[in-house]
Amino acid sequence: MGTSRGISQPLEDIAAAPDLHFNIYQAEPLPYAASPHIAFKLRVTTESPYRLHSVILRCQLQLDVSRRRYQVQEQDRLNDVFGKPDQWAQTVRSMLWTNLSVIVPSFTQAVDVEIPVPCTFDFNVTATKYFAALEDGDVPLSFYFNGTMFYADPQSTLQVAHIPWEKEASYRMPVQVWQSMMDKYYPNSVWLRLNRDAFDRLNAFRIQHGLPTFEHAIEKGMP
Secondary structure (H helix, E strand, O other): OOOOOOOOOOHHHOOOOOOOEEEEEEEEEOOOOOOOEEEEEEEEEOOOOOOEEEEEEEEEEEEOHHHOOOOHHHHHHOHHHHOOHHHHHHHOOOEEEEEEEEEEOOEOOEEEEEEEEEOOOEOOOHHHHHHHHOOOOEEEEEEEEEEEEEEEOOOOOEEEEEEEEEEEEEEEEEHHHHHHHHHHHOOOOOEOOOOHHHHHHHHHHHHHOOOOOHHHHHHHHOO
């Protein structure tokens, strides 16, 4: 969508749509959240002198898994994600992590905002399997932006312009950020989902043997 203007407004008075630039400069566990989130710090800048009233920003976040090296023990744990290492040339591709939206408040030339990304310790989710397999180093990420901006022209007339998908930012997130977040929400534990039939059998086994927790039941049932 191009820049909008009033019918009577002279063409030479129309302000060119601001060209926005995006930079991710930090990532940390979101404090005081009810569920695990990583907060990515985003700086939005423009050289345009006109005030932006707000930006409705859509973001697609991808894991650029082919842009890092993997230790042998990491490769073993990633068999469930990419297969055997001799298959990786065909299977290791960028993966979609999530899609989300954020509202950027009013600013003139620069503003910082947070992008809160929800996370899960559900091992049925591929991103969880991937992060849990890593020991250290960092994870290459790509942020792709799209959306709508509202800004004022020299006559203080509200204008609307589209942000194209070619706007992007890269960031290498330390693996420790994800690990520390999960240690906070799931200290010395993991989240495991069972179908109802399996849960009923496990629960019956636990009750039958007088075991206090499901962990005791699993350990007693294991060879």
